[in-house]
Amino acid sequence: MLKNIIIAVILIVFAVLFFDLFMLYEARTGLTGIAQYYAQNGAKEVGAANLVTSIVVTYRGFDTLGEVTILFVAASIISFFLKLKENDESKNISSKDTTEILVTASNVLVPVIFLFGIYVFINGHLTPGGGFQGGAIIATGVALMILANPNIKINTQIIHWVESISGVGYVVVGIFGLILAGGFLDNKITGLGEFGALFSAGAIPIIYSFIGLKVGAEISNILNKYQKSQKND
Amino acid sequence: MINTEYFTLGHISLLLGFILIIVGFWGILTQKNIVKIILAFSIADAGINILIVSLGYVIGKTAPIIDGSVVQKAGIDVSDSIVDPVPQALVLTSIVIGFGVTALMLAYAMKLFTAKKTLHINKFNDLKW
Numbered sequence: 001m002l003k004n005i006i007i008a009v010i011l012i013v014f015a016v017l018f019f020d021l022f023m024l025y026e027a028r029t030g031l032t033g034i035a036q037y038y039a040q041n042g043a044k045e046v047g048a049a050n051l052v053t054s055i056v057v058t059y060r061g062f063d064t065l066g067e068v069t070i071l072f073v074a075a076s077i078i079s080f081f082l083k084l085k086e087n088d089e090s091k092n093i094s095s096k097d098t099t100e101i102l103v104t105a106s107n108v109l110v111p112v113i114f115l116f117g118i119y120v121f122i123n124g125h126l127t128p129g130g131g132f133q134g135g136a137i138i139a140t141g142v143a144l145m146i147l148a149n150p151n152i153k154i155n156t157q158i159i160h161w162v163e164s165i166s167g168v169g170y171v172v173v174g175i176f177g178l179i180l181a182g183g184f185l186d187n188k189i190t191g192l193g194e195f196g197a198l199f200s201a202g203a204i205p206i207i208y209s210f211i212g213l214k215v216g217a218e219i220s221n222i223l224n225k226y227q228k229s230q231k232n233d
Numbered sequence: 234m235i236n237t238e239y240f241t242l243g244h245i246s247l248l249l250g251f252i253l254i255i256v257g258f259w260g261i262l263t264q265k266n267i268v269k270i271i272l273a274f275s276i277a278d279a280g281i282n283i284l285i286v287s288l289g290y291v292i293g294k295t296a297p298i299i300d301g302s303v304v305q306k307a308g309i310d311v312s313d314s315i316v317d318p319v320p321q322a323l324v325l326t327s328i329v330i331g332f333g334v335t336a337l338m339l340a341y342a343m344k345l346f347t348a349k350k351t352l353h354i355n356k357f358n359d360l361k362w
Contacts, residue, residue: 007262018251027243027292039312051297055322074333078340
């Protein structure tokens with residue numbers, strides 16, 4: 001009883017605080033500070049049509065490197081926690097038969113989903129989307145495969161190689177920026193190209209493809225660990 | 234009489250963010266099943282992300298992508314036709330971190346389930362005094 005009262009009091013205090021903030025809110029009528037600078041110079045300096053991409057990959061590229069690292073650390077810890085015993089590896093996951101509809105739909109849809117994910121991360125500098133979104137779409141394809149066939153064997157070697165190569169490639173492109181352009185992860189190593197074209201914005205499509213492959217591989221790896229952890233019972 | 238001043242896009246998304254945060258806190262504090270608690274964390278997370286994006290909203294402006302709806306030309310000043318791109322870039326980071334945290338929590342939940350064959354939070358009282 002006392003617990004319920006405390007919970008109610010906490011929620012009411014939050015509600016009052018938020019209501020006050022809501023009443024004080026006034027929508028902004030113009031950009032301020034750093035956003036103004038990005039809007040004025042982003043297209044000229046970086047050459048990406050999507051300003052969010054130019055911030056994520058170039059102006060705050062170091063942030064994104066850290067972000068990818070955090071995802072990698074999360075995947076590693078999950079692998080460590082859900083590690084199987086030797087004699088569990090060969091067991092099958094007991095599950096009900098999946099329906100014909102799900103199996104057929106996954107056969108048709110999985111390649112299309114992979115293609116769409118690749119489209120999203122290659123066009124990250126032109127349209128909404130980018131490496132993280134494309135990687136997540138690729139991982140939904142893997143999730144659909146696992147749902148359709150719970151005992152499917154996912155080739156972990158390929159996942160590990162894709163993940164390692166794209167991680168190293170990302171840092172190598174960053175170091176090229178240090179040598180050939182203004183600094184670490186600078187995108188002007190190849191020239192900016194025609195604004196709005198697919199091959200434009202210097203190294204951004206390359207970096208975003210590496211990020212997309214790495215994120216897709218990492219999330220697929222996490223899904224694979226969850227799938228395998230069902231074997232031990 | 235309802236004040237129509239509060240029916241702008243900025244206000245609606247702000248209100249949605251606050252409501253989702255409170256629903257998430259309610260779930261964290263009251264639910265007994267660990268998976269439901271993790272879901273409540275995700276809901277609060279989504280609310281905070283909507284809140285940050287809505288704080289970058291500028292009245293009557295479009296998405297920060299330089300295409301047909303803005304002006305398709307490099308070197309042009311678009312600062313009077315787009316919303317703030319910085320909160321959107323930060324929310325991208327926040328979503329990825331939120332994903333990592335949720336995945337880790339689910340792995341812990343699986344580990345806890347194998348230890349005690351239950352997900353009821355009151356059964357995990359080993360550290361209670």
